[in-house]
Amino acid sequence: MKNLFTAFSNRTYITGILLGIILFIFIAEVFLRTYVIPQDNLSRIAVSVYESEKQDVLIGDSQFVYGFPQGLPQFENLSNDGMPVEAMEIILREYYRHNEPSRVIIIAGPQMLAKNRVERGDWGFNDFFKPNVIDHPFMLYTFEKLVSRNLADLSKWTGGMHHEKFKEEMWEEMEIDERMEITRKRLEIQRPAENFINTRNFNSYYRIIELLKDKNADICLLRMPVSVEYLELTRNDTDYMAAEAAFKEMAGSYGVKYVDFRQIPLSYDSSFFLNSDHLNEKGRKLFATHAGEFCFGK
Numbered sequence: 024m025k026n027l028f029t030a031f032s033n034r035t036y037i038t039g040i041l042l043g044i045i046l047f048i049f050i051a052e053v054f055l056r057t058y059v060i061p062q063d064n065l066s067r068i069a070v071s072v073y074e075s076e077k078q079d080v081l082i083g084d085s086q087f088v089y090g091f092p093q094g095l096p097q098f099e100n101l102s103n104d105g106m107p108v109e110a111m112e113i114i115l116r117e118y119y120r121h122n123e124p125s126r127v128i129i130i131a132g133p134q135m136l137a138k139n140r141v142e143r144g145d146w147g148f149n150d151f152f153k154p155n156v157i158d159h160p161f162m163l164y165t166f167e168k169l170v171s172r173n174l175a176d177l178s179k180w181t182g183g184m185h186h187e188k189f190k191e192e193m194w195e196e197m198e199i200d201e202r203m204e205i206t207r208k209r210l211e212i213q214r215p216a217e218n219f220i221n222t223r224n225f226n227s228y229y230r231i232i233e234l235l236k237d238k239n240a241d242i243c244l245l246r247m248p249v250s251v252e253y254l255e256l257t258r259n260d261t262d263y264m265a266a267e268a269a270f271k272e273m274a275g276s277y278g279v280k281y282v283d284f285r286q287i288p289l290s291y292d293s294s295f296f297l298n299s300d301h302l303n304e305k306g307r308k309l310f311a312t313h314a315g316e317f318c319f320g321k
Contacts, residue, residue: 051165051174058180059173060164064088068101069169072118072152073162075099080118082111083130086247089301095315098128108135108227109145115231117152124240126319129231131244131274131281133257133266134213134300141216141224191303194250195293206252206299213300215266225269232277242279243318244270248291248310249284249300280318287313 060066077099081087087102101114111129134140151169154162164170173180194202219225235242246267257263267283274281284291287310295306302310 048163048165051171052163054177054180055164055170055173059170062180063170063173064103066164066170066173068103068114069151069164069167070162071099071101072114072155073159073167075118076122078123078125079127080115080124081128082106082115083128083245083247084132084135086132086134086301087130089297089303090247090307091311091314092307093311095128095311098126098315102130105140105143107140107143107146108224108231110143110148112227112231112234113145113148113152116234117155119234119238120155121158124235124238126241126243127235128243128245128314128318129228131246131270132300133215133263136215136219136222136225136266136269137213138216139212141219141222144223191297191305192294194296194298194303197293199252202250202252202293202299203256206250206256209299210253210256210260210263215262219266220269228273232273232279236277236279241319242277244274244279244281245314245318246270246281246283247300248289248295248302248306250293250296250298251291253299282314282317284310287317289313 055066060070077097079095079098080101081091081095081098082101084102084106085104087100088104091098091100091102099118101111101118115127148169151167153168154166197205216222216224232242271281289295289309291306295302295309297303297306
């Protein structure tokens with residue numbers, strides 16, 4: 024009788040633990056889907072990796088986030104502020120693990136080769152997407168670290184995210200001297216790293232192109248618009264000139280399209296910009312409609 028009671032108690036204990044685990048996963052999953060994923064862009068990218076069936080992709084940093092806030096028709100936007108190229112490589116590898124690529128637009132700006140991007144490495148992305156080895160019919164994001172890492176601070180999400188608001192016309196309203204000074208400071212942050220060609224960050228571009236070429240993707244390297252001040256201050260800057268030349272050489276060596284925004288005949292005056300290198304609403308509406316055409320034709 025005692026043994027029977029002990030066995031019953033053990034089963035009850037184990038059942039309680041299992042029910043507790045199931046309840047935790049359920050609550051965590053509801054929280055992530057209700058609060059985190061709608062507000063956290065990296066979590067949204069994770070959802071795209073697991074769930075999106077779009078064959079066409081945009082991938083880059085904040086220039087693509089601001090430049091294509093609604094994406095392009097048929098394109099999945101996998102971009103994020105400050106994205107290093109090594110992280111882009113991992114995202115594309117995982118996104119196309121279960122999808123066949125068609126058209127892919129990849130950012131090709133000098134800021135992608137800056138020292139801070141090199142130092143960011145893969146942004147820890149090598150630890151993410153572990154469940155992606157299996158094509159999941161239904162993904163539990165509690166088990167995806169890129170999303171579930173946000174469970175560490177629940178209050179951050181329940182109170183709502185407070186995104187900094189920018190006045191769309193603020194760049195246009197500044198005096199030229201102020202715009203030039205802001206741009207100078209910006210350029211020092213974005214300056215391509217010394218010997219960037221030898222960095223893993225830069226070589227991730229080659230690995231990305233090789234991955235996509237092996238899957239017969241149509242690839243476009245796209246340089247996004249920058250302001251008149253930005254162009255003026257980098258006109259004879261050897262670091263920036265070297266970055267531009269490297270992207271053109273890369274595109275040529277692989278036979279992929281390279282599109283510089285200056286090939287798209289728009290005015291690109293101060294009314295187009297939020298700051299020295301990000302489009303505002305007016306600029307992105309005009310530019311986004313042409314970018315896909317210049318990359319892949321009509």
